[in-house]
Amino acid sequence: MNPSDNVKQQLAPTGVLRAGINLSNFLLVSGQLGDGSPDGISPDIARYIAAQLDVPCKLVTFDRPGQLADAVNQDIWDIGNIAFESERAQTLDFSDPYVLIxxxxxxxxxxxxxxxxxxxxxxxxxxxxxxxxxxxxxxxxxxxxxxxxxxxxxxxxxxxxxxxxxxxxxxxxxxxxxxxxxxxxxxxxxxxxAVKQSVGIAKGKPEAAAFLNTLIADLIRDGWIAAQLDRHGVAEKLGVPALSA
The missing domain is CATH 3.40.190.10 (Periplasmic binding protein-like II)
Incomplete structure (x- = not known):
């Protein structure tokens, strides 16, 4: 994918993609890398998005999802990997889900x-x-x-x-x-x-939202999501969403 300059500015205005990661879900953050940073499908998604934007990725961790959601307007994170829920949608825009639980x-x-x-x-x-x-x-x-x-x-x-x-x-x-x-x-x-794990962003970034939806659909269609779930040993515990026709 070749994101536009507007998308890059909306998703990584500082030149670094700051990704909010909820540590409480053991299925999405299933381990640690050698340097102690979180590992799992949620960090994988964040790092993949950063690679597509051609910027570094910084993981900003939260102990609970509510804390992550509350920080949406605090300029702490640019994307927040969190489940869609109607109450949260009052302050966040959500991508289509990348996994279901x-x-x-x-x-x-x-x-x-x-x-x-x-x-x-x-x-x-x-x-x-x-x-x-x-x-x-x-x-x-x-x-x-x-x-x-x-x-x-x-x-x-x-x-x-x-x-x-x-x-x-x-x-x-x-x-x-x-x-x-x-x-x-x-x-x-x-x-x-069914919990819809998605990528959340602050409201008012329509181009970024469209980019994320296209990216996630491509990852589902190409089998990337399924392959990552298998690599982390959670393929039998998480569902891959079906793509609409």
């Missing part, structure tokens, strides 16, 4: 939940990682259950195993790991939402 409900086998709708009822307490995309989805769509927010994914899981809540809402791959290591757990197989 299913989010499901986990509960102890003595509970009587069958469907996702069963979970949204009085007296049900749901543990969730605060300001994750699926937390925001639950906030918009669930009216009766009590959503109990934890500061991290691991803290939400611990809250569930400490019996502080009835239900755990989390990413399906981590829930499946829990089921392998703990007895007496059940999963509602149908995801209540």
């Amino acid at each position: 299913e989010a499901n409900f986990l509960f102890h086998q003595d509970e009587d939940f069958v469907s996702n709708d069963d979970v949204d009822r009085e007296a049900v307490r749901i543990a969730v990682s605060e300001r994750s995309a699926y937390d925001l989805w639950l906030t918009d769509n669930f009216n009766r259950a009590q959503i109990v927010r934890a500061p991290s994914i691991n803290a939400a899981h611990q809250m569930f195993f400490d019996n502080e809540v009835n239900v755990l809402a989390s990413l399906k791959p981590k829930l499946l790991e829990d089921m392998e290591s703990h007895k007496g757990l059940r999963l509602i197989e149908t995801p209540f939402t």
Whole structure:
């Protein structure tokens, strides 16, 4: 791809692509390089975009996605690799997703939940990682259950195993790991939402947004995304979005 000067100015105005990276998602940041910098599909995407712009890439790390989203107008990052969610879209423009992650409900086998709708009822307490995309989805769509927010994914899981809540809402791959290591757990197989991992930018950069969408579509079509997921050992845990005809 040959990005225009306007695209380069919109995405890397300092001559360096500053990429916001959410460290809390173990599927997207799955390891470290030899120099200690983050490795995984999210850093891969950032470095690829920088290469296409012919500029260096600087990774700006955040412990939680909400912190990354809050920094959109602080001139800290130029792109932010974060999941699309309607609340975030009030201050960010998002590319089309480059990977999808299913989010499901986990509960102890003595509970009587069958469907996702069963979970949204009085007296049900749901543990969730605060300001994750699926937390925001639950906030918009669930009216009766009590959503109990934890500061991290691991803290939400611990809250569930400490019996502080009835239900755990989390990413399906981590829930499946829990089921392998703990007895007496059940999963509602149908995801209540799919997390759309995207590239976010500040609003008002239409040329940059179009460039990112074209780039991501090319990476999906050419098999680059699938190859990176396989390289990082997460191909069976993350989905590659289908391209529209």
